[in-house]
Every structure is written in structure tokens, then in C-alpha cells.
Amino acid sequence: MTAAALAGTLPKHASHEGISRMAPPRAQRVLIAVTGGIAAYKVPELVRALVRAGHAVRCCATHNAAQFVSPLVLQTLSGESVRTQLFDPEQEGEIDHIALADWADLVVVAPATADALAKMAHGIADDLVTTLLLATRAPLLVAPAMNVNMWRHPATQANVATLRARGVAFVGPESGMLACGWEGEGRMAEPAAIAAEAERRLGAPTLAGETVVVTAGGTREALDPVRFLANRSSGKMGFEIAAAAARRGADVVLVSGPSALATPAGVRRVAVESATEMRDAVAAELARCTVFVAAAAVADFRPAVAAKQKIKKEALADDAGLVIELVRNPDILAEVARAPGRERRLVVGFAAESEDVLAAARRKLERKGCDLIVANDVSRSDAGFDVDTNAVSFVTAQGDETLPLLSKREVAERLLDRVEALRAAAHDEPR
Ligand SMILES: Cc1cc2nc3c(=O)[nH]c(=O)nc-3n(C[C@H](O)[C@H](O)[C@H](O)COP(=O)(O)O)c2cc1C
Secondary structure, three states, X not given: OOHHHHHOOOOOOOEEEOOOOOOOOOOOEEEEEEOOOHHHHHHHHHHHHHHHOOOEEEEEEOOOHHHOOOHHHHHHHHOOOOEOOOOOHHHHHHOOHHHHHHHOOEEEEEEEOXXXXXXXXXXXXXXXXXXXXXXXXXXXXXXXXXXXXXXXXXXXHHHHHHHHHOOOEEOOOEEEEOOOOOEEEEEOOOHHHHHHHHHHHOOOOOOOOOEEEEEEOEOOEEOOOOOEEOOOOOOHHHHHHHHHHHHOOOEEEXXXXXXXXXXXXXXXXXXXXXXXXXXXXXXXXXXXXXXXXXXXXXXXXXXOOOOOOOOOHHHOOOOOXXXXXXXEOOOHHHHHHHOOOHHHOEEEEEEEEOOOHHHHHHXXXXXXXXXXXXXXXXXXXXXXXXOOEEOEEEEEOOEEEEOOOEEHHHHHHHHHHHHHHHHHHHHHOOO
């Protein structure tokens, strides 16, 4: 990239949408949903830990949970009344169940019984807690706890896999002596570990001070005023990365090709159409950028000429096809990896491959000079373009890590964990 391009201002066609970001919003409202497992007796410790950390905590409990922990204890520690019933005019009058579902920034299900996991996986809403879990739009953090055989049962494992793929996060269970006398996996994670994971999900500002520039979506390369060459990218992966980085306190700029997705909270969106517009928009942000994530599916080629008027078939001979000459687009990722100030910046690329995925990603890492390549196999129907899940590998100079099929939201979190580790290692290096 030329110095002129780097110093360039935002092109006219790129529009800034939204807000610039101040301090990270510390989401603070935690709803703890307690279901009927013996580990419910530990929930008061969880309530205390989250209250001590400065969060507003409310609890709701199933009828069976109230056998294991007194709602009065939860109410005393949280300072809020505890809802246990759906059809209770008094409780519903105080805060109706939908308002409670909407109130939460995070819902923690602890302990989560096998029964609760099954109902969540199947969208069953037959009491207050399961209705809230279906109604809320807040992220869910689930701490399962049960007998080892219940945990290992294929039904429970299938329910967990369904929930994971839907973006639900899990903490535990741990292995050890269980209250039922069996030994094995099934013990609820310790309240301190659940609280720590909740804090992380609430957006502990671990990326404060970083300016993260994310490209997302596909590009459109104009053939004429009405037609363009495009690709199947929806932008979902890049939008999730931008959202996750904002939750972690980074200043986030999302340079996006055309996408119907809503701009995530706290993210500044720069809308572009073509690869060259995307390159210019990235160049305008690069001076401040400390982490660059190229998740966009940028067209490698564009028509050499975009016709000023609509191309008419009548203008061609009756039997003639249309030959379009394509020229190369700028390689945004490689340009950023070579741009001045590289030592201050972490560069992450994506490699969407349909065969020999890891080998192709390793070659891309070297050829483009990136710090990390996220390789995804777009030949799978449950990963890659326009689906909510992704199966990726992280490829760095130190080696590869292949993740299971996860929601794109979870992939974004894992990627940012990696980014944080690489940034920390870079800071520790002698200068
Ligand atoms: C003493 C006792 C302890 C129990 N502990 C658990 C447990 O740890 N995990 C679990 O999934 N179920 C446990 N159960 C069974 C659940 O309480 C039962 O499946 C119930 O229907 C769950 O209801 P809920 O999910 O609506 O709270 C236990 C039952 C009893 C009687």
C-alpha cells in the first residue's frame, strides 16, 4: 500500500454509521435461573460473588429448585424478590416475566439439570424458568450439574451439542465425587469459576486500549449500473467478531460490504460496496488500528470496465455471448500486513477453502505475512457462508489448533482469546 493510500481520507461512497465508542459498557444485569439439582445449595455463593463484583443480580427458580435452596436466601443476598411461579398475580404484577427476560444482560443457568437442558434444547416453556429462557435475548451461560450417567446419556449430550451450536456457553461440569455417591463428570463448576466466566461474558474490558478494525461481508464488483459480481458471504462471522471485540472494550470499526445485519452495539460501521472501496476505508483507519481482522470475502477480480449504461443484449449479435474481462483487485490483507507500523499491529486473515484446508492456510499465513489465519472449510454445509455455525482452525507460526463445530459467536470469542494471547506475547517481547 502506498503512503498516499495510507494517509487517505474516507472515500465519499463510504458512510459512517453510528456512534463512536467511549468506555466499554459493563453490562451489569445478571439473571440467575436456578433449577432443581442438589448443587443449588451453592448458588448463594454465586449470587454473592456477582453482587460483590458490582452487578445487579436477580434470581428465578423452578419449583424443584426451591426444594434445594431457599428463595428467601437468594432474595436476601440479591436484594431482589425471587420469582418461582408463572401464574402468580402478585409476582407477575411486580415484574412481569417478559420484562424480567428483557432486563437481563446475561442469564446464568446454575445448576442446570438434565431436565432443564432438555427443555432448553427443545424450546419447551412449561414453567417460569423455561419460559424466561425461551423469551430472553440475552446470552446464556449454563452450568450443568447431575449424576455422571445422566450427563453421559446420549440424550443429554445431544441436547448440549444442540445448545452449543445455538451459541449457548457452558462452564463445567467438573469431575469428582458427586453428591449421589458416584464419581465422575457431573459436578457443577465452583461458584467462583461460574462468576469468572460470567464476568468474561459480560465484557470484562480485556481489549480496552486496542483499536480493532474488522472487515466483513462480501464485495460487489459492478458490471454496469444494475449488475454486479458478488459472493455468498453474509457477514455473520465478521459481525460477531466486531460485537465480541466491543464487548471486550476495544474501539471497533467494522468495514462491511452490503449486509442486512444490524450494526452491533458500540461498533462504528463503515459501509462499502467494492473491494477498492473496502481497501480505501481500511486505509483510512489503519493509522490507529492495533488489531486487523480480515473476515470479509473480498472479490479477487473485478470487471475491467464498469459500463456507464446498462449492458443491452440487443447491442450484441444474436448468437454472441458476453465476454467480461476481469482485472485483479487489491489484496487488502497483504497490503495491511506490509503497511508501515506493522510492528504495532496484529494481522488476522481468514482462509475459506474447500479442500486441503490446513495446508492452504499455512501457505496463506506465510505468503501474506499474517500473524494468524482462521481457516474454514466452506465445503461443509454447517460451516462457512450464511450459516450460524462455523468449524475453524487457528493457524499460527507456532502451530495449528482445530476447534469443534461452534456457533459463530463462540468462534469469535475463541478468536479474541487468541488475539489477546498474541498481543500479550508481543508486549512481552524485548524491543
Ligand atoms: C435429591 C435429589 C437430587 C437431585 N439432583 C439432581 C441433579 O443434580 N441434577 C439433575 O439434573 N437432576 C437432579 N435431580 C432430579 C431433578 O430434580 C428432576 O429431574 C426435576 O424434574 C428437575 O426439575 P427442574 O429442571 O424443573 O428444576 C435430583 C432429584 C433429587 C430428588
